[in-house]
Amino acid sequence: MDISVTIPLYNEEESLPELTAWIAKVMQENNFSYEILFVDDGSTDSSWAVIEALKKEYDAVRAIKFRRNYGKSAGLNVAFEAARGDVVITMDADLQDSPDEIPELYRRIKEEKFDLVSGWKKKRYDPLSKTIPTKIYNAATRRMSGIHNLHDFNCGLKAYRKEVVKNIEVYGEMHRYIPVIAKWAGFTKIGEQVVEHRSRKYGVTKFGMSRFINGLLDLLSIFFVGKFGKRPMHFFGTMGVLSFLIGTFLAIWLIGVKLYHISNGIPLKRDVTDQPLFYIALVAIILGSQLFLTGFVAELVSRSAPERNHYLVEKEIG
Template identity: 80%
Template sequence: MDISIVVPLYNEEESLPELTDWIAKVMTQHHFTYELLYVDDGSTDNSWAIIEDLRRENDHVKGIKFRRNYGKSAALNVAFDAAQGDVVITMDADLQDSPDEIPELYRKIKEEKYDLVSGWKKKRYDPITKTIPTKLFNAATRKMSGIQLNDFNCGLKAYRNDVVKTIEVYGEMHRYIPVIAKWAGFKNIGEQVVEHRARKYGVTKFGMSRFINGFLDLLSIFFVGKFGKRPMHFFGSMGVLSFLLGTLIALYMIGVKLYHIAANTPYKREITDQPMFYIALVAIILGSQLFLTGFVAELVTRNAPERNQYLIEKEIL
């Protein structure tokens, strides 16, 4: 099978028939073999009933329905597991992503050998309250990940099949799938300018809280990707530095007091009356706690079943 088209959705009953017909038209024009996999993320409208009707009319349509709303990441993760096409393409169900972009995305994967191609909605029809925070998060993600993409959160993306079978998307990490793919060893990541269409039906399902959650998810994925299998390198290093800083301050204060005693000169304040004493004490305690945290995290990591799961691309045995 050439293409698996994955469409996560939540309360998008109006757009599904039009989207299905549009995708079928593009697939027929380019002679692609395909499957269209809808993932109903606990919709409360008639979305699932419409998917069942579409299935009776079109054998390419498949569907997965969640019992309740789990989020876009969960929908993508389940769909990735079920996808069978050589190239997997994700898009939103609200008709803001154009199926006409699919052939070029497919070509980039098959002919230019990209692992992942992300869409870039260069001209957007979103309000300024959404576009400005999006640009800030894209800039922060580029800086932290080293991946030079302009639009990490674009729903229109294409993947080689082995990419989606390797990565795991959870929480709200769908925003950072290119980062997850890079940490998994898929570094050939490209970008394609795609059309962003104005929303035709319904309303957006994401509020302002997604920007806070997105920043926290970025920190999480950066830390897990870099130190997930060696937490002692992070916590231990920070702990040792803090402990040494506190110890050096304490030794300095003791040395100064001993000097005054030896020189028989007046010593203005006791060590415990000085702010530096408490700074040193906090640094020593914090350093000890960070080191112990790293030690415990290392024990947990070493006993995790996936501690030695590595991605092998090729073998000659």
């Protein structure tokens, strides 16, 4: 199979028939063998009924329905596991992504040998309350990840080689940073393509203001996990040893000063324990010991979380 189009969705009943017809038209025009894989993230409207009706009309439709709402990352992770195509295309269900971009995305993966091609909505139709924070996050992500050629990490329209989606894990709200996850996994040939951004035709956005806080926390998390996930002792241990050594040096220096004064009969203006430096040294030694022990425990645990991507699937088609 050439292409898997994976579409996580939540309450998008109005847009699904139009989106499916549009994708099918593009695929037929380009003679692609394909599947359309919907992941219904616990919709409370009639989205699943619409998908069941679409399955009767389009053989290429497959679908998975969560029993409750888990979030976009969960939908993408399950879709990646289920996808069968050589190239996997992700897109949103709200018709803001154009299926007309699929042939070029596919060509760049197959002919230019990219691991991942991310869309860039250069001209956006979103309000400033969304575009300004997005620019800030993208700038921070470029700096922290070292992927300097991407302008829009969170664009829903992306293309992947099959090997990429089968070897990465998307959880929490990490869908914003899939290119970073792919890079940490060793898939470094990442490209960008300017894509059309369309204004929302039906319904309203499903993401609230909390996405900005979550986005920052996820960026810090993915940076730490990607860099130190398999060797946490390198992070905590290094900080712990430095703190412990600094505290020990200060303590020895204070003891030396006191012994020097005593041996030479020079009275101290105030006792060592009355100096702020003594308490700084004490805190540094305790903090260093705790950080080192944290690194040791983290090294033992080493990200063993087998239930992290366990989701209850209510129904499945195809």
